[in-house]
Amino acid sequence: MDIKASDQVKETVAKRGLKVDDVMDVIKTAEGGNKKAVDKNTGKILAKKVINNVTVYADYNVEKGILKSHANVNSAYSHRMTLGKIVNATEPSNWTCAHCNAPAFLGTAEMTYMGVSRNGPAVVCPKCGDVWVEEYLATKTLAAAEGLFEKKKA
Ligand SMILES: [Zn+2]
DSSP, X not given: OEEXXXXXXXXXXXXXXXXXXXXXXXHHHXXXXXXXXXXXXXXXXXXXXXXXXXXXXXXXXXEEOSSOEEEEEEEEEEEOSEXXXXXXXXXXXXXXXXXXXXXXXXXXXXXXXXXXEEEEEEEEOTTTOOEEOOHHIXXXXXHHHXXXXXXXXX
16 A cells, blocks of 8 residues: 655654654554554544554555555654553544454553553553554653653653
């Protein structure tokens, strides 16, 4: 599948210390294994892959052409916390787990960083145990928590 990213998206990727190639890798892996969360209203896809201890996310849409489909990258982000088990699934969401073809929920999952485990907000699939962190949470809440942890250890 061809993957397209605008210059603006590429700039965001670079600003966040990520590589465009890694974002492409995330999408290829997600499409290959059908492991992704899909927003059932907009078709927006959320995929992730751990690359060098960092969980890299791609937010993209698949556009079906006459001959072939391509992925359009909307955004990319990452977090350094390691995702663990689902703690709870509290609220229905717009997300569907593509792998299970089952609804995903808003809930809480274990997140570990620098040897400390905390519970954090996530999109969770109780069926397969997969967990995703949405962009606004990864770039704000998780990034702030990671910064605090790093300060404590320094
Ligand atoms: Zn699932």
